[in-house]
Amino acid sequence: MSAFLISLLTGWGLPKWAANLLSYAIPVLIVLGALWYYGHSQYQAGWNANDAAWKTAIQQAKDDVDKAAGNASDDSVKRHDDFVERVTTEKGKVDAAIQDGSSPADALFGTR
Secondary structure, three states, X not given: OHHXXXXXXXXXXXXXXXXXXXXXXXXXHHHHHHHHHHHHHHHXXXXXXXXXXXXXXXXXXXXXXXXXXXXXXXXXXXXXXXXXXXXXXHXXXXXXXXXXXXXXXXXXXXXX
């Protein structure tokens, strides 16, 4: 192949030394270009796979946050309902103690 390139390049009027140099440089550059293209395509494939994995992980994290927020809201409502029930019970005890003429503190904290 190099003999063909040398004859072709010298036929175009290049000096013999330039034709020899180019006859070896052209195949090397073709091989290097092919290797670069292959490496770049593999890099892009890895980049795309990694990007897709990150997008999936981000969506999963958002879903988990939404689920946790829903659970927290449910727990918060339950705690609020328990608090309202406890306050209502204590208010009933205090009102009953006031009507009986005893101390509201005794109704809340018990007597000694």
